[in-house]
Structures are given as C-alpha cells and as structure tokens.
Amino acid sequence: MTAPVGKNAATAGKVALDAPIFDPRAFRLSAEQADIVSRARELGQTVFAGRAAAYDREAKFPTENYRDLHRAGLLGISIPKRHGGLGADYQTYSLAAAEIGRYCGATALTWNMHVCSTLWSGPLADDLDMEAPVRAEHERRRVIHYKRIVENGAIYSQPFSEGGAAAAGGAAFGTEAKPVRGGWLVTGKKIFASLSGHADYYGVLCTEIAEGEKASRRNTLYLALPAKADGVSVVGDWDPLGMRGTVSRTLLFKDVFVEEDAALMPRGVYFQAAQRWPHMFLTLSPTYMGLAQAAYDFTVRYLRGEMPGTPPVKRRMYPTKQIALAQMQIKLEQIKTIWFQAITEARANPSKEQVLRAYAAQYSVMEGANEIATLAIRTCGGQAMLKSLPLERIYRDSRCGALMLPWTAELCLDRIGREALYEQGETDD
Numbered sequence: 001m002t003a004p005v006g007k008n009a010a011t012a013g014k015v016a017l018d019a020p021i022f023d024p025r026a027f028r029l030s031a032e033q034a035d036i037v038s039r040a041r042e043l044g045q046t047v048f049a050g051r052a053a054a055y056d057r058e059a060k061f062p063t064e065n066y067r068d069l070h071r072a073g074l075l076g077i078s079i080p081k082r083h084g085g086l087g088a089d090y091q092t093y094s095l096a097a098a099e100i101g102r103y104c105g106a107t108a109l110t111w112n113m114h115v116c117s118t119l120w121s122g123p124l125a126d127d128l129d130m131e132a133p134v135r136a137e138h139e140r141r142r143v144i145h146y147k148r149i150v151e152n153g154a155i156y157s158q159p160f161s162e163g164g165a166a167a168a169g170g171a172a173f174g175t176e177a178k179p180v181r182g183g184w185l186v187t188g189k190k191i192f193a194s195l196s197g198h199a200d201y202y203g204v205l206c207t208e209i210a211e212g213e214k215a216s217r218r219n220t221l222y223l224a225l226p227a228k229a230d231g232v233s234v235v236g237d238w239d240p241l242g243m244r245g246t247v248s249r250t251l252l253f254k255d256v257f258v259e260e261d262a263a264l265m266p267r268g269v270y271f272q273a274a275q276r277w278p279h280m281f282l283t284l285s286p287t288y289m290g291l292a293q294a295a296y297d298f299t300v301r302y303l304r305g306e307m308p309g310t311p312p313v314k315r316r317m318y319p320t321k322q323i324a325l326a327q328m329q330i331k332l333e334q335i336k337t338i339w340f341q342a343i344t345e346a347r348a349n350p351s352k353e354q355v356l357r358a359y360a361a362q363y364s365v366m367e368g369a370n371e372i373a374t375l376a377i378r379t380c381g382g383q384a385m386l387k388s389l390p391l392e393r394i395y396r397d398s399r400c401g402a403l404m405l406p407w408t409a410e411l412c413l414d415r416i417g418r419e420a421l422y423e424q425g426e427t428d429d
C-alpha cells in the first residue's frame, strides 16, 4: 500500500485514496462517469498495486485481478446496461483504464484487449452502417458474448499481430477463415498474443477466403475462437523487458472450427470501422496515461520522504529536484490535455484535424510516459530504482507503449507527416 498523492486524496473506509488523474469537476465528468472511474481507481490502488510486483517478477498473468474485475462489474464496463454491463462509453472506459494502468500496467493492457471486444462490437458498431437484418443478427450474436462475460466472467483477448504488415493496416491478415457449413475453419499464427493460455476466447482478426478467392482487407473477420477448441495451441516463451504479466505468447490455429455466432462483428464491419472509427486504435494508450501519472506520483512521494518501505528522508529541498519535478508536471499536463481531448472527441467519421490529433495524442502518451519515468529515475536516484519499489517496473512497462501496432510511435509520425501534407488521393505526379 502506498501513501496517498494529491490534495484531493479522499478516504474509503480506512484507506486514503489517491486523487483521480482527471478530477471529475475540472474535466466536467458526470456523476455516473466519476463513479465508474473511481471504482477502477479504488480497485487499482487498494488491491492491484500490491500484487503488481509478483506478476511482473514471475511474468505471470493477473488471474486474481480478473476475478476482482468481474466482481466489481468491470469486465462488462462497456457492455450496455440492458445486457447487464455498466454501459460506459469510450471516454469513460479510457479514464477508468488509465486509473488501472496507474497501479498495474499489465492488468490495464490486457483488460484493454478484453474490453475492446465489447466496445468495438457495442457502441462503436452502433455508429456504423449495417442493413437492418444484419444489425438484428449482430444484436443477437453480441448478446451471447456479453452474457458469457457478465454471468460467467469470461475473458476475451485480441490477437492481431502476425509479424507482417497486417497489424499495421497495410495488408490482409494472413490468418485465414475458410467458409464451411455452419461457420469457418481458421488457420494461422498470431504473435505477441496477450492473455495467451488465460483468455477463454481469442478475438482473432482473420481474412475470409473462399475457394479460389484472393485475400482482401475488405474481407477481414473478427471471430471469437474458444481457447479450448480443437486445433488451438499456445507456444513459445514470454520473458520480455516490460509488461511481463500480459503473457503475450504465440498462438497457433490449425483448422479450428468456429460457428457463425463466433463473429464479434458482421462481415465487412471491421474494415468499415478501421476506416471510419480510427480512434478504435487509440485504446492502447490509457494504460500508458496511467503509467505516466504513476511515475509522477512516485517522484512526489519519494522526494517528500513519504515512500512506504523507505526511510523518511526528504530530498525536496534541492532546486535541481524541484526543476525536474516541474518538468515532469508540465509534461504530464501536456499529455493529459491532448489525450483527454482525443478520447472525448472519438466518434465515427472524425475530421482530419481530429484524426491528426488522435495520432499526436497516442504519440505523446506512449513516448511521454517513458520520458517521465526516465526523468523520475534520474531525479529520485539510485535507491529509487531497486526492485523493491515500483518505479523500475513503471519504467520498463512504459517503454513498451511506443511499440504497439498499429499506432506505434514511428507509424504515428509517419501518418501525421503524410496526412498533414497530402489530401486523400493527392500525389505529386
């Protein structure tokens, strides 16, 4: 347990709670939003923070945290209320996920994969075009998935990455779904598949290819494969620099039969979403927003001599420390501002300015979290980076953000530069 940070720190029972990253009044959140976000923050601070070191050390999936997320109703955070969820919209989910990331990066990142199965099939799909019978069929199917989550605590993951251009949006997925009577046979390989061996369903992005057809991105399917289905295997090890509790091993699929109700989106809708709802790819950033806040919180506590488990030595009187903290605070506020704007304006058919801002927000958070963590280590000094304290884990976890496809830091720079200089379809010929 850590000492509370921030002048708005409140008390829940006997535990002094940290102030929220985004103060509900300052950021004009509704009472319902504030309630959902504080539910995540309390669970993060009072339970997940204490478990994070062991998951990281052992590269172990946070199974216990998932049981708690289920109990708190947070596995169904973005499931509509009429289906037993909390009905959180994109912005509310993002704010809650940042609070979880503040206390356990691996839990927040994997929870993101799970929640996106419901966010994308739910509020996001509701914004997209579908013929009435297709929408009715989609409604019937998604209820099957939502029921499993709400009633049984089922966990969904999102394996996209294959090691080629597909996860960056540049080519059709190499994992193939062959249409057969009543469903599909899925064959392929996914790398960096977080929750491997721990999710109940793998939300696989694959390409539907009938006999004699060529692969096309338009025919992308988003299918929930039961983890226990014949032909599914988890291979390889997982011993990375950071985000160790995500257990992102390799998944293999060999002629895995799935029925039609496994579709998390109807045919063609994922392709439409990727074109028309680009903020769907910003959902990896909340975790790292939380990590940025965590590095800052740590530094304040440490310099004030209030870090539990360390001697009460104050270091705040040195002007160099004060300047470093000021730099961290400025960076943090910059990140918070652009990110809050981006998550607030996420919607179908955003303007070009909004899309460029979303890339800039992703870049700022992913690179900024690690910059703040780096500065925190330099400022706090040698004793602060011992493994008995969370800062070195925050530093390692934060390094992973810029690598996450499809909006890696490099790809964000690439897209901003190109899309700011060229209108759609424009060339120099």
Ligand SMILES: Cc1cc2nc3c(=O)[nH]c(=O)nc-3n(C[C@H](O)[C@H](O)[C@H](O)COP(=O)(O)OP(=O)(O)OC[C@H]3O[C@@H](n4cnc5c(N)ncnc54)[C@H](O)[C@@H]3O)c2cc1C
Residues within 6 Å of the ligand: 113, 158, 159, 160, 161, 162, 163, 164, 165, 167, 168, 170, 191, 192, 193, 194, 195, 242, 243, 246, 248, 400, 402, 403, 404, 405, 406, 408, 409, 410, 411, 414
């Ligand atoms: C902790 C963690 C958890 C993850 N969990 C998941 C998960 O659950 N599901 C999932 O699908 N993936 C997940 N990923 C995978 C992640 O999105 C990447 O696919 C993975 O890091 C492997 O990519 P790579 O860097 O080897 O990619 P490469 O394809 O080798 O690319 C290397 C770099 O080149 C750049 N690049 C790639 N393509 C282009 C292009 N067309 N134009 C310009 N530059 C380009 C990018 O910046 C990229 O970072 C996770 C990654 C991490 C680190």
